[in-house]
Amino acid sequence: MNKTTMELSGDRELVISRVFRAVPRIVFDAYTKAEFVSRWWAPKSHGAALVECTADVRVGGKYRYVMSVREQGTVAFSGEYREVSPHTRLVYTQVFEPMADAGALVATVTFEEVNGHTRLTSREVYPSKEAREAALSSGMEHGMRESMDQLDALVASF
Amino acid sequence: MHMSLAALGDPNRFRIVELLRDGALPVNDIVAALRLQQPQVSKHLKVLKAAKLVDVEPRGQQRLYALQPATLHELHAWLERYRQLWDARFDAMDEVIDELAAKDAQCPPPERKQS
Numbered sequence: 001m002n003k004t005t006m007e008l009s010g011d012r013e014l015v016i017s018r019v020f021r022a023v024p025r026i027v028f029d030a031y032t033k034a035e036f037v038s039r040w041w042a043p044k045s046h047g048a049a050l051v052e053c054t055a056d057v058r059v060g061g062k063y064r065y066v067m068s069v070r071e072q073g074t075v076a077f078s079g080e081y082r083e084v085s086p087h088t089r090l091v092y093t094q095v096f097e098p099m100a101d102a103g104a105l106v107a108t109v110t111f112e113e114v115n116g117h118t119r120l121t122s123r124e125v126y127p128s129k130e131a132r133e134a135a136l137s138s139g140m141e142h143g144m145r146e147s148m149d150q151l152d153a154l155v156a157s158f
Numbered sequence: 159m160h161m162s163l164a165a166l167g168d169p170n171r172f173r174i175v176e177l178l179r180d181g182a183l184p185v186n187d188i189v190a191a192l193r194l195q196q197p198q199v200s201k202h203l204k205v206l207k208a209a210k211l212v213d214v215e216p217r218g219q220q221r222l223y224a225l226q227p228a229t230l231h232e233l234h235a236w237l238e239r240y241r242q243l244w245d246a247r248f249d250a251m252d253e254v255i256d257e258l259a260a261k262d263a264q265c266p267p268p269e270r271k272q273s
Contacts, residue, residue, distance in 0.1 A: 004248050006241040011167035016241075018248045022259045025267075030254045039254050043246035129167055136163075136240045 011129040014136075017121040024087040024111040027118040031109065032057045032090065042067040052076075059084055063092070079104060087111055094124075099134060103127030162233045165209035170194060171202045175211060175225065182215055182224035 004018045020027045030036045034055040042048035047070035055063035064078040076097040083091035088111055093104040105126045112119045126132035166172050170192065177183065177191055189199050203223055206212040210229045215222045 004241060004245040006237065006244065008237070016244050018244075020248075020252065020255050022255045026255055026258045026262060030251050030258060036251075036254045036258075040247050040250035043243070043250050045246045045249075046243060129164070133163060136237065138240065138243070 009123075012126045012132055014124045014126070014132060015121065016124070017119060019114065020118045020120060022118060023116060024113050024118045027120055028087045028090075028111050031111075031120065034063075037065065041065050042069075057081060057084055082106070096135070099131070102131040102134065105131065105135075162209045162211050162229050163236075165205050165211055166233075168202065168205075170198075171206055174199070174202055174206060174223075175230075178212060178223060178225045182217075182222035184220045184222055188223065 004016060006017075007015045009015055020030075022030075030040070032055060034053045037055060038050045038053040041053070042050040042065075049068050050065060051068050051074060052064065052066035055061075057063070059081055061081045061084075062078065063081070064076060066074055066076045068074045078095055078097060079093040081090070081092045083089060090109040090111075091106065092109075093106055095104045096102070105124050107122055107124045109120065109122045112121070124132075124135075126135065166175065173192055174188060177188060183191075185196065185199060185203065188203070189196050192199065203212060206223075207214070210226050212223050213226050215224050
């Protein structure tokens, strides 16, 4: 029941979903408030830690999460809230700062109550299919990413 | 993996892969099932072949197109790594939520109607 599901939709979207054993009000707080985000955004099991976390959760407000990853230094994600409907819906942009030129993704997160639990669904729309692939590759070693770029050039030649 | 994902990004190529899940087929059968023009299907098959998602198997006089499950498995494994990142995040979020729920049970906030 607690397993996270992930689906690709079209060539620019990614849908991630999971059920949490608490009401939406609690899940919404855990998902948005900086003091809580700092405890889950950079999972220890992935050798990551959050070194900076600010979130001004209101329409037009900004957030910035800076993560340090073992042997890779620090990387920052930042963006702006476009819609904040407490406990039900959140829309925000997100830029992966090292690749800011690629543009911002827009995430729509819904919190749906199901028998006292909450189904959280995050639909991320990337600015391009390349940006989505870069995000999906974020766990990969650099060398591997380069060889994929070569393959990509090849597929583009058809 | 990048290439196979790019290849699958096209809806018609995705339909071809789905069609071939039930078994290898000659190009004519693919054309008939998808109701596309033969040159279009041939072009899609060429991309799928280059991405190692399908391969050609000669059978008698025919050339059959068959899925290459190894590539699909690799693609799946690649996507699985990103899913696992979110799974790890949400496992950590579960701990936060359990703490908040425990506090909440001791001292529930007043009910508020949302407008």
